[in-house]
Amino acid sequence: MHLTDSHAHVYSEQFKPDRDDMLNRAYEAGVRTIVMPNIDHESIDVMLETEARFPQQCHAMMGLHPCYVTKNFEKELYEVEDWLGKRPFAAVGECGIDLYWDKTTLGWQQEALRVQIELAKKYQLPLVLHTRDAFRETTELVAAGQDGTLRGVYHCFSGTLAEAEEAIRLGFMLGIGGVATFKNGGLDKVLPGLSLDHLLLETDCPYLAPVPHRGKRNEPAYLPLVARRVAELLGKDVEEVVQATTQNAQKLFSL
Template identity: 65%
Template sequence: MTFIDSHAHIYSEKFDADRAEAVERSQQEGVSRIYMPNIDHTSIDALLEAEEKYPGVCIPMMGLHPTSVDKDFERELYLVEEWLSKHTFAAVGECGIDLYWDKTFLPQQQEALRVQVELAKKYQLPLVLHTRDSFNEAYEIVAAAQDGTLTGIFHCFSGTLEEAEKVKELGFLMGIGGVATFKNGGMDKVLPHLQLDDLVLETDCPYLAPTPHRGKRNEPVYLPLIAQRVGDLMEKSLSEVAEKTTANALNLFKL
């Protein structure tokens, strides 16, 4: 079985001591590719170094994370576009809106997302969206810009069935991670009503480790645990989940 981790910060300093081993462990479990979202200017060097060390396995995206948006966000976005113009990336991301930590810069977050939506169109790349406590705000911006060319992922999806239907109508996929394994994560009420066509798998490592590793450092080797939970909830075999979510990711990223 082959899996794809569609969202993993394997370049994080949390892996500095054993990144090679973590990548090797994941490959032994069938995780063939690890797609890496950027955060801001401080993460680019580590992101590209991971790509260089693990070519064809660790694949970068380029974007500005909403929690890195402040009054000087335009400078960050100039850098994002500069990199998109000179290097190959799988997606624009991660970008979006985050109202969990701080609402101070909501207008700037909205503008930063609009700009990155246009960059996705310009470079014909999918969007990888962060929507923590902000599904409606992010959805409205992307829906307003959807002209049939936008594709992407609502990363770390843990919303309602109604929100899931909106994602599907938009032509986007849902990234399912460790939250699906949490006792009170809520995905047991949503996943049984979805199709595997709607999903990709992710770890968001080093964050959100699945049960039974919750609270510890997450890593791509745990992706099959998430896949198994998805299969259990959707009454599908592990091999079905692996095959379909892998195909979905490859079709989306086209890299």
């Protein structure tokens, strides 16, 4: 199997003690491609170092995570654009809006997302969206910016079927991760109504480990657990799910 983890923070400090072993475990589990979202200026060096050491497996994005949007966000975005002009990246992201942790920065988050939507269009790159407790707020800006060229993925999707269909209508895919394996994750009511054409697999590691590892550090080697659960919910063979989601990722990220 050739799985693609479309969203994994494998450069995270949590992997510092065993990053090489973790990436080797991923490869042995069939995860041959990993797409890494950027967080802010502090994550760039270690992310690019990870990509340089594992160039066949790891591919970097460039963006500003909504949880790291502060009063200095404009300076952060200048650095994002500077990097986008220097070398190729798989996507702009992760970006979006997060109202789970801090609602007071909503205005800054909205402006940061508007800028990154325009960067995605300027550099003809997909947009990787973070929408925790903010599907509506994020989608309003995406819809306003959609000129027929904007594409991307709603990462860590855990919304309703109606929200899934709205994202797909906007030209976006849905990133499905460990939540699909959770007893009350809600995706058992959503995925059966969707086509494989619109899905990507992801871990969002080191977060959101799938059952039976829930609550522990997540890693790409656990992605087959997500693939099996998606196959079960769609009534498909796991090989079909793996092949389709990998093709979707390769096309979206131009891997």
